[in-house]
Amino acid sequence: MAATYCLQFTDLAAWWRWVNPIPRRHGERPDGEVLLDAAARAQLAGWCRIPAGHLMRALPSWTAGPEVPADRNRGADAQGWARWRVGALEWGPVVFACRLCAARRGAGHDRVWVYRPPWRRLCARHSRWLLKAGEGHPLEFVDVSTMVGELGRAQRRWGRVEAAAQAAGVVPGEVFALARAVVCGWWEQEEFWAWEVVWVSRLDGVVAATRRWCSGVAGWGDAQWRLLVRDAVVFPEVVAVAAALVDKRLVEKAGKQVEGLLRDRAGVEPFAAMLGERLDRPWLAAVETTGTPGPLARWVAVTAREQRKPDGALPLRGFKGKWSVRGPHRPVEVGAGLLLLAQSSPADDSGQDGGATGGCLSGQSVVRQPSAGPGWALRQRDAELFAQGVEHARCQVDRFGHLALAHTENGVVDGFDLGRWLARRRAEAVSLTAEQAAQLARLDPWWNPPWPVGWQRFWYRARRYVDGHGPVHGGDNLDGLVQWLQTWLRRQILLYEKLHPGQRELLTELGLTAGEVERFRAWPARRRHPGEALAVAQAYAARFGHLAVTGATVIDGFSLDAWLSSARRRQRTANRLTRLGTRLSALDAWWNPPWTLSWQRMWWAAHHHVHGLPEGARWWPDAPGAEGALTWLRQQHTHPSLLLPGQQQLIADLMRIGGRGPVWQPRISDQAWQTLAELLPSRPVGDRRYRSDRQILEGIIHIACTGHSWPHIPEELGSFATCRIRFQRWHADGTLARICHTVLPESDTHWQQQLADYIGRPAVDG
Secondary structure (H helix, E strand, C coil): CCCCCCCCHHHHHCCEEECCCCCCCCCCCCCEEEEECHHHHHHHHHHHCCCHHHHHHHCCCCCCCCCCCCCCCCCCCCCEEEEEEECHHHHCCEEECCHHHHHHCCCCCCCCEEECCCCCCEECCCCEEECECCCCCCCCEEECCCCHHHHHHHHHHHHHHHHHHHHCCCCHHHHHHHHHHHHHHHHCCHHHHHHCCHHHHHHHHHHHHHHCCCCCCCCCCHHHHHHHHHHHHHHHHHHHHHHHHCCHHHHHHHHHHHHHHCCCHHHHHHHHHHHHHHCCCCCHHHHHCCCCCCHHHHHHHHHHHHHCCCCCCCCCCHHHCCCCCCHHHCCCCHHHHHHHHHHCCHHHHCCCCCCCCCHHHCHHHHCCCCCCCCCHHHHHHHHHHHHHHHHHHHHHHHHHCCCCCCCCCCCEECCEEHHHHHHHHHHCHHHCCHHHHHHHHHHCCCCCCCCCHHHHHHHHHHHHHHHHHCCCCCCCCCCCCCHHHHHHHHHHHHCHHHCCHHHHHHHHHCCCCHHHHHHHHCCCCCCCCHHHHHHHHHHHHHHHCCCCCCCCCEECCEEHHHHHHHHHHHHHHHCCCCHHHHHHHHHCCCCCCCCCHHHHHHHHHHHHHHHCCCCCCCCCCCCCCHHHHHHHHHHHHHCHHHCCHHHHHHHHHHHHHHCCCCCCCCCCCHHHHHHHCCCCCCCCCCCCCCCCHHHHHHHHHHHHHHCCCHHHCCHHHCCHHHHHHHHHHHHHCCHHHHHHCCCCCHHHHHHHHHHHHHHCCCCCCC
């Protein structure tokens, strides 16, 4: 702007007050931004003679100026405020704009820079792939006319990938960066180019088309051209890999297959095989599992580890997250790569700037040396730090015999935190080279077990005890062992079927084989582990829907009623919710009620009749029927003064859903009564208060069907004392037995069976 008005930069800068110092050696930065406040923006719009609204639409940083409080002493001609800022930090990388497109918008033939992410570099109108500014070369684009259709489809597909990433709560830029690191890693592998065919033709076509636009760049050979056009050639595969990384179904399917290979470098093979099918490269799995693990192997391992976490656990973010790209995995950028190639010897890059590109651009010549790249010094430093950690690990093994260290704050020895170092190596095991993994395995084969390190550390302690006292066996109920070892071994026996095969193998070294586990479980007087008793309670609650155990209940030799009674006493004595009580409350919220268990058991029956049995549950042997349970519910609702506040609330909750319970209805049909009337004794002579035989029989049947006591007979059936006396008389003379054996209509068989069961019980006159 100063040149436009024939001014010096210092003359123009004097009009503004700067929030931060102006860099004097800023040069010509394509991403250099001067951010202005409202007053300065008004001045700039006046100098340019361009409305401020036009500048707002043209410049992304127009409204991002410094917010400086207004000065009351400033007049109308007050100076504006300005701030110098590197725009790439805020709005992304800066690329050269297509000059043909910019000319149509009035820019003429001047060079134009734009902020544009790496997935929006294609100018489909003029078949150009725009290059990043400030990379140290004069080219603004590469000609992609030979593959513009593929790039256009990939760029349109990225919109769907970006939407899927945002729906999953992932930053789209992180997904693209990881996919680009994966594909560029393939670009640098000799094994990949031994199979690859598509990239060879793309590479030759793009380089040949681009060279027609320029007469040649001094000192450039095939290596420089390959580096320049790499991002354009691999862009369709980058988008395809990004789409696979955010595909929920593909990730879940791969996570299940990787479950058993989580700690192994081969865990990436299932996902790489499915990815190879998508990319039409079935040999991709073999390439990915060869050599040093790359970013894809790390992503698969972290993804499988997150799937094993409980629901609701937050995923890792930042450096430890699965979307981060570690330094050794980052691809070499064009500017840094050209600088390294310029510093190398002419024999390394052939020193050619023209000619045919066919055989020179394909195959092994595409692969850069492992030492090349801006991260070479960092990798060297990492190797030195790893060697230092291995040396400390060797001292640990010489002293204690293993590497199962706890990650604690007090684990620093000689200024080195070996526990933290080993924890990081386990978390990034897939990123270790084969030689590094072998060094740690030689020190301790179980340095990175597929089970918790705490278990492995306890096993080493148990092995030291066994070496001094002999192997353990399950025939003596483990009584001869120390308490800490007893507790740990009982836990392993309880979960023996769920242990990893490697854990079972290690327990065998202690003497605890599968046969010894069976001997321990068959010991008649063995003490039960709390976890085993809790498993029995869980199975009972899943079977019947509650833990209101009232009578003797023995399951697989375990007395559940006695164990629950003991747990209730301990909780009431402690006057608080114990740890065991918390787990039992998760199975049944009313496992320890402040009222009788028989009442709670009856409430559960009414609850199941109202709500229905839970899925997988069934009725217990002495469970009352629907009519008896709902009649009980109505009786409890009728006498609330006899209940505790908690009982009243439970009854009220069921009454809102189940209503006031069933109203009494006659059970004996008219057809059946014609048969039963002949079986009843004749009416006594002179008994004027003698009630109807049918009414008396209905009362007896009601008690038999509901199981209630005699005082709970419905009011419609009269006095309960008369029914009970008549029941005793008819039961004694065999009248009820004859009724139960008489053939009646099908509608009466239900109450007939209930009556037969009732008179067969002891103390039926209760």
